[in-house]
Amino acid sequence: MELSSADREIIDGEHGRAAADAMQLVLKFAEAVGAPRLLPCASAHVDGCLYHGQASLDFVERFVALDGRVRVPTTLNVGSVDLIHPELFIGDAALGAAGKRLMEAHVELGCTPSFTCAPYQTLLRPRFGDQLAWAESNAIVFANSVIGARTNRYGDFIDLACALTGRVPDYGLHRSEYRHARAVVEIHGFDGAEPDQAGGLAVAAGLFIGKHCGDTIAAITGLPASTSEDDLKALGAAAASSGSVAMFHAVGLTPEAPDLAGATGGLDVPVVARLGPSEIAEILATLSTVPDWAALTAVALGTPHFSLTEFDRLMPMLDLAPFAVPIYVNTGRHEWERLTTDGRAARLEAAGVTVVVDTCTYVTSIIRDLSGAVMTNSGKWAYYAPGNLGVDAAFGTLADTLHSARAGRVVRA
Amino acid sequence: MSARSLVHGRGEGSGLKLDDPLSFWGGFDSASGKVIDRFHPQHGVCLSGAVLFMERGRGSSSGASVLAEAIRLATAPAAIILLDEDAIITTGALVAQMLYGIDCPVVAIRDRAEWQRLYALPRLVVEAGAEEVLFTQPQ
Numbered sequence: 001m002e003l004s005s006a007d008r009e010i011i012d013g014e015h016g017r018a019a020a021d022a023m024q025l026v027l028k029f030a031e032a033v034g035a036p037r038l039l040p041c042a043s044a045h046v047d048g049c050l051y052h053g054q055a056s057l058d059f060v061e062r063f064v065a066l067d068g069r070v071r072v073p074t075t076l077n078v079g080s081v082d083l084i085h086p087e088l089f090i091g092d093a094a095l096g097a098a099g100k101r102l103m104e105a106h107v108e109l110g111c112t113p114s115f116t117c118a119p120y121q122t123l124l125r126p127r128f129g130d131q132l133a134w135a136e137s138n139a140i141v142f143a144n145s146v147i148g149a150r151t152n153r154y155g156d157f158i159d160l161a162c163a164l165t166g167r168v169p170d171y172g173l174h175r176s177e178y179r180h181a182r183a184v185v186e187i188h189g190f191d192g193a194e195p196d197q198a199g200g201l202a203v204a205a206g207l208f209i210g211k212h213c214g215d216t217i218a219a220i221t222g223l224p225a226s227t228s229e230d231d232l233k234a235l236g237a238a239a240a241s242s243g244s245v246a247m248f249h250a251v252g253l254t255p256e257a258p259d260l261a262g263a264t265g266g267l268d269v270p271v272v273a274r275l276g277p278s279e280i281a282e283i284l285a286t287l288s289t290v291p292d293w294a295a296l297t298a299v300a301l302g303t304p305h306f307s308l309t310e311f312d313r314l315m316p317m318l319d320l321a322p323f324a325v326p327i328y329v330n331t332g333r334h335e336w337e338r339l340t341t342d343g344r345a346a347r348l349e350a351a352g353v354t355v356v357v358d359t360c361t362y363v364t365s366i367i368r369d370l371s372g373a374v375m376t377n378s379g380k381w382a383y384y385a386p387g388n389l390g391v392d393a394a395f396g397t398l399a400d401t402l403h404s405a406r407a408g409r410v411v412r413a
Numbered sequence: 414m415s416a417r418s419l420v421h422g423r424g425e426g427s428g429l430k431l432d433d434p435l436s437f438w439g440g441f442d443s444a445s446g447k448v449i450d451r452f453h454p455q456h457g458v459c460l461s462g463a464v465l466f467m468e469r470g471r472g473s474s475s476g477a478s479v480l481a482e483a484i485r486l487a488t489a490p491a492a493i494i495l496l497d498e499d500a501i502i503t504t505g506a507l508v509a510q511m512l513y514g515i516d517c518p519v520v521a522i523r524d525r526a527e528w529q530r531l532y533a534l535p536r537l538v539v540e541a542g543a544e545e546v547l548f549t550q551p552q
Contacts, residue, residue: 025507032419032503052475053443053482058512135474155474155501157481157508387439 001030002037010165018068018109022164029158035169039131042149043072044163045119047135048156049079049106050363051099059157060105063164069110071166075119076111077136078305079103082358082366083115084333091365103358111163115358116332118233118305120147123334128255131174133162137245138304138380141236144247146229148255150174153246173246179256180265181249183213187222189276195226195313196397196413202231203379203395204283205275206238210245212272219249219263227253230310237304238379287382287395290373292410294394297372299323299405300361301398302330303381308338310398315344317402318351324408326354327401328367333357362388375404415523416548417498418541420506422516424492425539425551429463430532431455436472437479437505446488464539465490466532470499480505484517492518492539496528520546 003011011027013020030038048060080099081089089096107113114123117136126132126149134140134151135158143149152172154162162168172178185208190201201223209218220235232250239245249257257263275283301314306329314329329348331339336357339345348355361367362385367374373392376382377400382393396404399413432454435441440450446461470476480502483489489509493502498521506517518541522528531537531548540547 021511025511028420028507029500029504032498032507033500034498047474048478050475052438052478053485055481055485055509055512056478058485059481059508062512137473153474153500155504156477157504158477158500 001027007038007167010167015071016067018063018066019071019165021066022063022161025157025161026165026167026169030169033169033171035171037170038167039170039174040166041072041133041162041168042130043124043126043132044070044074044159045077045134045136045139046074046106046111046159046163047077048160049076049103049115051080051095051102057098057102057105060102060109060160064105064108068164070163072163073124074111074163075114075116075124076103076106077115078117078359078363079115080359082356084336084357088356088366090368114332114334116305117360118307118332121305121307121332121335123332131168133159133168135159137240138233138237140246141240141248142233144173145236145249145254146232153244179217179247180267181217181219181263182269183216183218184260184269184271185209185218185220186271186274187220188274190222190224193224193226195228196399198224198226198228199231199234199377200284200397201280202227202235203238204280206235207242207283207379208273208275209248210239210241210243213245214243215246217247217249219251219257219260219269221251221260223250223253228309230307233304234379238383241380241383284395287379287393289386289392290394290410292412294410295372296325296375296394296404296408296410297369298325298367298374299327299401300367300374300376300381301327301378301401303360303362303376303378306331306335308335311339311344313398315347317399318347320402320406321351323352323405325405326352327405328354328356328361330356330360373410375401375410377401416546417521418518418543418546419498419503419521420510420517420519421541421543422510422518423538423540424464424516424518425537426462426464426491427536428466428532428534429460430466434467434469434471437476438473440472441479441483443479443483443486443488446483460490461488463490464492464494464537466494466528469495469497470502474501476501477505477508481509481512484509484515485513489517494528494531494539495519495521496523496525497521
């Protein structure tokens with residue numbers, strides 16, 4: 001391992017005992033993954049706030065006891081409870097208390113109490129080419145693909161160790177030669193797609209590359225010009241749910257893919273699939289565990305956390321109220337602040353929309369009635385919630401979910 | 414032999430081979446040490462104290478937390494022998510060693526024939542160090 005003078009300072013304890021201690025973990029990890037050196041990282045996003053047992057807490061408390069402070073800007077992923085609306089938590093009290101302490105201990109280490117899975121939206125937007133130590137699968141894909149920043153799929157423990165040292169191992173997606181597409185997925189028949197349709201298409205494309213390309217980077221061609229950044233977020237989140245995707249290229253849309261040759265580095269790369277409207281519809285149908293017209297008990301939006309532009313799209317649809325079932329929307333507390341100051345929070349509440357911050361309805365006990373199906377526009381929610389919550393899920397576009405909330409059944413807009 | 418020690422340490426137990434990769438998060442219960450992934454061919458099998466042979470890792474990085482918690486609770490395998498390196502499993506075992514001083518050595522053997530020869534042994538001792546990895550049969 002080549003060590004820089006800055007690395008040695010950390011090892012020798014010049015930046016405190018916590019940094020020195022965390023450095024030992026970073027070095028052992030770097031050795032295991034075959035990294036020849038460490039790089040300085042611009043920021044970290046830490047996914048250690050979900051409680052998985054005493055070991056989660058012991059790890060963080062170790063650095064709190066050593067007076068640790070993160071050495072780079074560090075955001076926090078969702079936790080187990082909504083600290084702003086704690087009354088929404090209906091799970092086991094001891095688990096809730098441990099989860100709350102875990103979130104607070106991270107803040108004591110200097111992490112920003114963001115508690116969002118989408119820190120790239122309003123809070124800490126990396127720049128093109130930044131080296132990052134990011135966890136949370138959707139955030140990793142977004143940073144690599146949509147922003148052109150560089151991170152591997154970091155996760156529990158290593159993310160915080162990188163934050164406490166400001167160092168990240170130099171391997172994989174940190175290096176230009178590993179960022180090219182090695183598979184092509186062609187989409188056709190969606191050139192003039194409306195924004196609502198583009199949202200569903202993005203989810204389908206994401207599910208497909210996750211399932212069929214896995215950790216091979218795919219270049220997707222044929223996504224319509226109406227594809228928004230929120231759609232690319234949904235694409236990445238779906239891809240990282242159905243497979244271990246860390247990066248994709250949307251040709252003509254994402255920064256490292258101005259054209260196909262740019263995405264592949266000029267290599268001749270195989271086309272692994274050609275998907276038209278009927279294939280896309282089939283992929284999306286697999287996300288619903290209930291048929292159309294099934295009774296709903298809730299609608300769940302905002303997985304990953306809803307952006308302010310997604311709220312812009314949602315607000316006019318509130319005219320469909322009254323809704324027969326509650327609508328839950330997960331978002332970050334920074335977006336929530338904005339909504340409370342500009343009056344939208346009150347309008348959402350009046351329409352029967354519950355805004356959930358700091359956590360997510362698919363990992364924690366928030367939705368009160370799970371006796372019927374829950375409808376979502378999120379590929380990630382639909383993928384995980386049946387397993388996590390034991391609930392039936394129905395997938396639809398944003399407009400579908402609002403019309404269904406009004407009908408109390410799965411209908412299409 | 415091309416064995417690489419990803420997490421150093423010593424472990425001893427009976428060989429147990431998983432037919433499919435397992436995600437520790439969502440697929441393994443740290444309280445009981447059992448495989449809880451309903452779609453895994455060895456659903457219900459207890460991994461505690463075994464020298465676990467698994468081709469590669471799978472699934473969410475939260476698997477590192479679940480493995481570390483299992484090592485703390487003494488419900489984890491005694492050692493994990495992979496074909497391919499895995500960052501999540503490595504992290505979980507490194508952190509348990511750091512926090513609790515309990516070894517769960519993790520080794521990657523890129524040679525499939527050697528990996529198969531080892532899992533056929535009824536019981537083995539794994540000693541994984543920076544210089545070499547030793548597999549022996551207890552007397």
